[in-house]
Amino acid sequence: MTSSINASNGASHLISLENVTKTFPAPGGLFTALADVSLTIDKGAFAVIMGQSGSGKSTLLGLLSGIDRPSSGNVHVGTTAVNKLSEREMSSWRGKAVGIVFQFFQLLPTLTAAENVMLPMDFCSTWPVGERRQRALNLLERLGIADQADKFPAKLSGGQQQRAAIARALANEPRVLLADEPTGNLDSRTANSILAMRGTTRAALCSWFSQLPSVSRARGRFSTHGPFCAE
Amino acid sequence: MTREGFLASNPASATIRVDSVDESLLNAIRGMPQVAAADARRMVIARAMVNGTWGSAVLFATTDFRNLQIGVVAPRSGQWPPADGTVVIESSSVDFAGAVTGEPLTLQLGDNDPVSLKVAGIAQDVGLAPGWMEHVVYAYVTPATLAKLGGPSSLNQLQIVVRDKSLSRSQVRQIAFAARDLASKNGHLTFDVDVPEPGKHIHSAQINSLLMTQGIFGLLALVLSGFLVINLITAMLAGQVREIGVMKALGASGNQLAAMYLGLALVLGLAACAIATPAALLIGRWYADFTSSLLNFNTAGFGVPRWSVAIQLAAGTLLPVAVAAFPVLRGSRISVSDALRDFGLGARGNGVLLRGIDGLGRPLLLALRNSLRKQQRTLLTLATLAIGGAVYIGALNLRTSIRGSVDYLFGTINRYDLMVRFSEPHAPDSLVNVVEAVAGVTGVEAWGVKRAALSIGASQLGVSFPLMAIPPGSRMVSYPAAEGRLLGDGDRDAMVVSKTLIGEDSSFRVGATVQIVIDGKTSSWKVVGVVDGGPQPLAMTTPPAMKLVTGGDKTDLTVITAPAGDVSAEGRISRRLRQELGENGFSVASIQLVAENRRILEDHLLLVVSFLLVMSQAMIVVGGLGLASTMSLAVLERTREIGVMRAIGASHGSILALLEVESLVIGIAGWIIAIPLSIPASVIIGKVFGSIMFPVPVTFVPQWGAVLEWLVVVVVVSIAACAWPALRATRITIARALSYE
DSSP states (O other), X not given: OOOEEEEOOSSOEEEEEEEEEEEEEEXXXXXXXXXXXXXXXXXXXXXXXXXXXXXXXXXXXXXXXXXXXXXXXXXXXXXXXXXXXXXXXXXXXXXXXXXXXXXXXXXXXXXXXXXXXXXXHHHHTOSOHHHHHHHHHHHHHHTTOGGGTTSOGGGSOHHHHHHHHHHHHHTTOOSEEEEXXXXXXXXXXXXXXXXXXXXXXXXXXXXXXXXXXXXXXXXXXXXXXXXXXXX | OHHHXXXXXXXXXXXXXXXXXXXXXXXXXXXXXXXXXXXXXXXXXXXXXXXXXXXXXXXXXXXXXXXXXXXXXXXXXXXXXXXXXXXXXXGGGHHHHTOOTTSEEEEEOTTSOOEEEEEEEEEEOTTSOOHHHHTEEEEEEOHHHHHHTTSOOSOOEEEEEESOTTOXXXXXXXXXXXXXXXXXXXXXXXXXXXXXXXXXXXXXXXXXXXXXXXXXXXXXXXXXXXXXXXXHHHHXXXXXXXXXXXXXXXXXXXXXXXXXXXXXXXXXXXXXXXXXXXXXXXXXXXXXXXXXHHHTOOOTTOOOOXXXXXXHHHHHHHXXXXXXXXXXXXXXXXXXXXXXXXXXXXXXXXXTTTTTXXXXXXXXXXXXXXXXXXXXXXXXXXXXXXXXXXXXHHHHHHHHHHHHHHHIIIIIIBOOSEEEEXXXXXXXXXXXXXXXXXXXXOEEEEEEEEEEEEEOSSSOEEEEEEEEEOOTTOSSBOOOEEEEOOOOTTOSSEEEEEHHHHHHOGGGOTTOEEEEEETTEEEXXXXXXXXXXXXXXXXXXXXXXXXXXXXXXXXXXXXXXXXXXXXXXXXXXXXXXXXXXXXXXXXXXXXXXXXXXXXXXXXXXXXXXXXXXXXXXXXXXXXXXXXXHHHHHHHHHTHHHHHXXXXXXXXXXXXXXXXXXXXXXXXXXXXXXXXXXXXXXXXXXXXXXXXXXXXXXXXXXXXXXXXXXXXXXHHHHHHHHHHHHHHHHHHSOHHXXXXXX
């Protein structure tokens, strides 16, 4: 992926990548997943990254979330220079500032849906202990699965698991919401729910394999196959 | 090996105490057809100056050390045999005596003046219980040196070795009594006859106890190691489930896959053998040295038998394959679709467990539920920890039982502080009067004692034991009757026996009439009661009953009470007794301190317990390894979960705490299970110990101290076992943890 683009809605930038390059050691030498990428995304934006497998979508999300660090360049979320944070600062920052919807959802199987949603609040102590369950139930209700709150992931359908994962990602009211290849399960209703909860202070970024599905309200659409494009 | 080493010294089959042994008596005994060898010696109880205080010493004297045929003494260093005016120290006493070759050692015999003798060399007698354990200095001197110390120069012990080594103890006893009768016919005064168990070292019971313990622990360790292998292979299969799916999709059959993984188990077993076999040889050598020190001989020149190495190799290679068969056969049957559908986190959750406990935070809840997630693995780990814990608590319970028994024996039963033996027998009243007059003596009783043997036929003798004549109203002992009744003033042919004696021969049951041989005369006795008499087999009767059998009541034994401050190795009371009694013509042969006897007994018994504890600690290590492997596998299997948690805000500390709590949950569950399990463990350990050493009242209720000690051990082991896996978990990058390829 090599590009420079911005998804601007006129608001101030929330996410900004400056000349970011990411390389990985590979048997045949260094493999460059991202080369000199610059990118800005504003508050309230909902952007989609599209590309073939191995084109660097997940790498980009990883850099934005602080899961990975760039080989060169800078990543800013708000005023935070993400790539400058220490490991200790990073986990706390990530828990509070970034909500991640993982590929295959990755709900912890030994916790119920509600408990999964409460877990980030426990780790980051973002909500008073007595209010955490109620907040989790509220989120699940807004995503339409409040009645599944006390079920373990194994008892939930794929769509229900996805909603629980989104609720977990939103638990700490993150400023950035990232979804890594929700494999087509992100139906329009769910997408609209996310957008409804996104509000104006938050940005959402979603990686997508190849073709963009029916996410009609996406304001930015970046292709990692060739130059970025944005709408 | 130990038996061979002991028998190589040609130990005495019997020792007969006589007034003196001359050449004609020796020749007469050597002429007996059943006797293979006969030697004469004198054994004298003395005192030795050990690190500034007087300690016990036993001096052996003979006329020809060089040509000893019985109880052969092997020179180790310096001069051998001892020259006149010098002393050779037995090697097991060297450290205890603080003796140095070429330096003087001060010895004192009876009331005579102390004499400093040069230590000329060091020699070894494998037939002696080790001096360091018995708290005694064994030394070899010539009769002339003995005379210099003020002792008699004649030899008074006749030792024989029977020709037929397969004879039983009672058959040997018959020959010994025949030899004693021959000595009597030759005009000698004869005294007691001692016949040890043929072919058995004096510490054989301890060694048997240790070997049995070692054997049981070896088997347990093998079983628990099997659990480890099951855990390891199960985890390996779990980690390679997709590879298994791919191989099956490419045409591999379940049997092919099973053979592949069983082959891997075989390779692991071979690798383990390559490490364990040399280590076992080293540890085995160390252990052999340790046990040989208990038996007072060395293991130099003994090799490791090939069959032992063969068993190690067979167990090391076949056991992993055998136990791996269970998980391998199950894992290789997985369907291709199930195997390839291995994305995301595990599908199953143990939902019912801990549901509804809202008070717990999610991290703690997660740790608790995760600990129960792999139930089979958790059960195996729990079993390992619980068995180790049960044995650990059982061993501590046994220690408590032994200490309780020793306290009971020396506090409640025996109430005297010193036992004084005189060189000659005296009338009891005169002994009591003269001892009572010594300053510091608060109580004294004169007791009779005779060596007795059970007669079990016209010419057969059974177990031998000391028969004590103790006044029924004695203030020095208080034996509670375990069965039957105690002795009364009117008893004339009655005896009570110790539990240990009845354990050696059940003929001594309450109500039975037994024929006893004392000083060569047979008399009839009725067993009226059984008492807890400690580790020694003994019987008690009244002084009048003893007088009826022996024809006199002279004795050489008194028991004394004295203030605690006066009673010690260097205590005033011992010095006064020797001095004042000697001045009155009562030569003191020996003074035994009960506190010292207690210490020696505790050393003997607690050595076995210490060994038991070491073995159970080894099992705890195995349990810890099991827990460590379980936690390592948990980290391996839950790498992605850990990545997810870190991605949603968990710090390194949170992940560490999560895994540590999980490990602690398993450890503490093992601790809880070990508590009830320790009850049968304590009973078994106590019973086995009792049957080998001496009966102790079994403490099977887990002692709080032991339970808490085990808790501390479990917590430490749990934290330590998890430390490395937990640390490793924090080092996995989130990106790698979340990758799908």
